[in-house]
Structure formats: structure tokens, C-alpha cells
Amino acid sequence: MDVKTVCLGMLTDGEASGYDLKKHFESSFGHFFSAGYGSIYPALASLAANGLVNCECIPQNGKPDRKVYSITPAGRDVLLAELDKPNPSHKVRSEFLATICFAHLMTADQLATVLNNRIAEIESYEKLFDKFEHTRMHETPHGMHFTVGIGRALILAMKKYIQENGHELQGHSAAAANF
Amino acid sequence: MDVKTVCLGMLTDGEASGYDLKKHFESSFGHFFSAGYGSIYPALASLAANGLVNCECIPQNGKPDRKVYSITPAGRDVLLAELDKPNPSHKVRSEFLATICFAHLMTADQLATVLNNRIAEIESYEKLFDKFEHTRMHETPHGMHFTVGIGRALILAMKKYIQENGHELQGHSAAAANF
DNA sequence: ACTCACATGTAAAGAGTTACATGATTTT
DNA sequence: AAAATCATGTAACTCTTTACATGTGAGT
Numbered sequence: 001m002d003v004k005t006v007c008l009g010m011l012t013d014g015e016a017s018g019y020d021l022k023k024h025f026e027s028s029f030g031h032f033f034s035a036g037y038g039s040i041y042p043a044l045a046s047l048a049a050n051g052l053v054n055c056e057c058i059p060q061n062g063k064p065d066r067k068v069y070s071i072t073p074a075g076r077d078v079l080l081a082e083l084d085k086p087n088p089s090h091k092v093r094s095e096f097l098a099t100i101c102f103a104h105l106m107t108a109d110q111l112a113t114v115l116n117n118r119i120a121e122i123e124s125y126e127k128l129f130d131k132f133e134h135t136r137m138h139e140t141p142h143g144m145h146f147t148v149g150i151g152r153a154l155i156l157a158m159k160k161y162i163q164e165n166g167h168e169l170q171g172h173s174a175a176a177a178n179f
Numbered sequence: 180m181d182v183k184t185v186c187l188g189m190l191t192d193g194e195a196s197g198y199d200l201k202k203h204f205e206s207s208f209g210h211f212f213s214a215g216y217g218s219i220y221p222a223l224a225s226l227a228a229n230g231l232v233n234c235e236c237i238p239q240n241g242k243p244d245r246k247v248y249s250i251t252p253a254g255r256d257v258l259l260a261e262l263d264k265p266n267p268s269h270k271v272r273s274e275f276l277a278t279i280c281f282a283h284l285m286t287a288d289q290l291a292t293v294l295n296n297r298i299a300e301i302e303s304y305e306k307l308f309d310k311f312e313h314t315r316m317h318e319t320p321h322g323m324h325f326t327v328g329i330g331r332a333l334i335l336a337m338k339k340y341i342q343e344n345g346h347e348l349q350g351h352s353a354a355a356a357n358f
Numbered sequence: 359a360c361t362c363a364c365a366t367g368t369a370a371a372g373a374g375t376t377a378c379a380t381g382a383t384t385t386t
Numbered sequence: 387a388a389a390a391t392c393a394t395g396t397a398a399c400t401c402t403t404t405a406c407a408t409g410t411g412a413g414t
Contacts, residue, residue: 001274002373009281019393029280032273039374041395062382064394083285086292088274090300094211095180095267097329101208102188103322106262113265121269142351143282150276150340157336161329172321181401198365218402220367241410243366 001082003035004043008071008079011053013141015070018044028132028144031125031151044069052078100169108173115166122155180261182214183222187250187258190232192320194249197223207311207323210304210330223248231257279348287352294345301334 010016010024018040025035035043044067047053052075058066071079096118103111129152137145189195189203197219204214214222223246226232231254237245250258275297282290308331316324 001277006277009277009284012281012284017393018395019391029277032271032276034270034272034374036375037393037395038376038397045395060382060393063392064380066393079281080284083278083281084289085274085278086289087296087300088278088293090271090273090275090297091213092211092269092271092333093213094269095264096269097211097326098180098185098188098208099262099264099267100325101320101322102191102258102262103325104320105188105191105259110263110265114267117266118269121266141280141283142348143280146279146282146344146348147276149344150337153336153340154271154333157332158329161332165325165328169321169325196365197367198363213402215403216365216367217369217404224367239365239410242364243408245365 001085001088002043003039004047005079005082006033006035007040007043008047008052008075008082011069011071012076012079015056015068017066017068019066027128028136028140028148030128031155032147047075051075103169103173106173108170111170111173115162115169119159119162122159125151125155180264180267181222182218183226184258184261185212185214186219186222187226187231187254187261190248190250191255191258194235194247196245196247198245206307207315207319207327209307210334211326226254230254282348282352285352287349290349290352294341294348298338298341301338304330304334 006025006029007021010021016024018037021040021044022035022037025033025040029035044053044055048055048069051072053069053071056068056070058068060066096114099106099114106114129148132148185204185208186200189200195203197216200219200223201214201216204212204219208214223232223234227234227248230251232248232250235247235249237247239245275293278285278293285293308327311327
């Protein structure tokens, strides 16, 4: 399941442009699958070249043509085949945790900064989830609700753990002097 | 913070070979930072070329020379500079959640399989964490304990959420027929 | 007899991120 | 007057993954 496939899935909800899909990635998929324009536009071009989506160009004044994509029956088949995979991955890549592993080489200040910034990022995710639930909750399929629920459960668990155990960690950080 | 830097950090704990570091990645770092031989060996070669680690070659019979790496003062400086970054990332890339988003396009059987496999993987992580705590708990720095604690909190939160909400999701999956 | 652990490395392929390139309209 | 939104795309770069390549010794 790569960016192409996720784009295909998003298009089952209705036609959209690359720009629209980017918004969708940011608002609902961002916490577990991110993609920038540099991934999305080539993905759509590739899907179109393989007949998995159709593209309708809508001329505009000043701006580039708006290209609206819609999924084809062949695209739907490819998507369903992808959804049939029994073991989709769930991977974490955390420079945050890698940093924490070496907390004993950091000063208490450095550690506090890293921990506080993580909490701040978690809280911005909380706001994102709240926003999603207040605006899009009704129009989206149940699977989306589930992923938002998991996202929230995950960040709350992390926040709680940091708040309950962070101070203990700071007691073991290095002194300010870097000998 | 890339594979190179994590290797550098691991070497602050004592000298090790690429093979040893791979073990370390699997047993303690795997849940938030994975790396294979194809990343580790080139990383060590690059660190050695830049004088951040020293390499001692130990001839062996039959097997390739065992190359034992140790961190240099310059390497330590580079590591400390890396640990000074205030906003280390924490990224999730989940084909699992991406699949769940489109649960309404899957059969109840497909969905159950995906959910069960995820639970099974979570349980194998639980065992890994137990093993770590029973064997390496004492020798590792406090930061490691913290990361294992977060890892456990995260997978438990996910497991709980799936167990409490998974059946509700299955009520909304597609019928077996793919029209 | 077979498989697992030990032990290192290269090369090609695959995927994503970042920076660049352009420019009108709408909101603050 | 500045900033954000709309709107698309390419090219270079970075990084990881996978497959290949080789071979011994110990345990089951």
C-alpha cells in the first residue's frame, strides 16, 4: 500500500484534484500516512497512465488547469486486490524515541525541551482530531472514525506516559558540563 | 537522526560489530527504528571514513573478519550535536490504518483477518518487551526503559481500541459479493 | 541431513522528501 | 501591503529495502 493506492482509495469517495487529495492527507490521514505534492502528483499521473483513474481537465484563468480525477472500474479492482492483503504493516520511525534512548548523554534542559515539544505536538494532533470530528464526522465512512479513534488513543497513551515518567527520566540526565 | 547516528549512539554503550548492532536493532530498537544489514554496514563504513568510529579487524577462521567498531571523541561530538536538536520527529506509516479507512469496501472476513493479524503482531511485541525487561533491564540506561515503557503503552492502547471497537466496524463492512 | 547462528558486504531498485519554478485571486 | 489559498508539476537528492554473493561451525 503506497501513495498511489491511498489516492485510489480516496477517489472512491468522489472525484478530486491532486490539490484536494493533499488537503485530505493533511486533515485525516496525516497522523499515519503523510504525502506531499511531490508524491501525489506523480502518483496520479501514473494511475492515469495505467487507466486506473480518468482525468478531466478544467481550464481556469491565471491558475493551471484544474485536473479532476475519478476512479475507473479497473482502478477499483486494483484497490480491492490491495485491500485483500492480510498483513498490512504498521511502522513507527521515531527520532524522538531514538533521542530518548541516549537521555543520559543529554542535559536536563535539553531533555525537558524535547519532552515539552513532543507534548505540544501531541496537543496539536488532539486539536486536529477534534476539528475532524466536528466537521467531517458525518460524511466519512466508519473506517475513518476508527482510525481517528486509534490515533487519539495512541497519542493520549504517549502523552500520559511522558507526563507520568518524564520527570523520573530527567533525574538521570547528564550534568550541564560536557567534559 | 538517521541509521548512522543511531549506530553511533549504540556504540557509546561499548564496542560492537555490525552484526551485533543488527541484534540490538531487533531486540530493543525494532519497535520504533528498524534497520537491516543493507543500512547498517554502509553506515559503519561511512562513519569510519569520517573518523567518527575506529575499526578493529579480528581475523577468524572460515568466517569473514569480525570488524569491531568503537566511537571516537569526534564521533561523540557529532552524536551530542544530534541530541541537541529540539524537535526530533515521531512518524507513523501505517498500511494497516490506511486499509481500515476503506473497511466499507472489504468483506467482514477480510476485515476480521486484518484485525486478528494486527492483534497477533501486537502480542509478539509484548513478548519482545517482556524478554527485554527480563534479560537486559539492568545493563541498559534509563532512556531505554522509557522507550520500552512507551512502546508497551502504545501497543496496549491500540490492542484495547481494536478489541473494544473492532466488532462495531465489522458491522459496516461490505457483503461478500463484489458486484 | 538440516537449519540456525555467525559474519560481511555490494548493487540495483523503489519510494519519498525537498527545493525549485510560476502566478492570479482572496483574505487580513 | 502582505500573506494565505488556489493549482500543477519536475528534478535532484536521500534513504531504505531487497536480492545477491559466500562460507563455517554447532546444535537438533
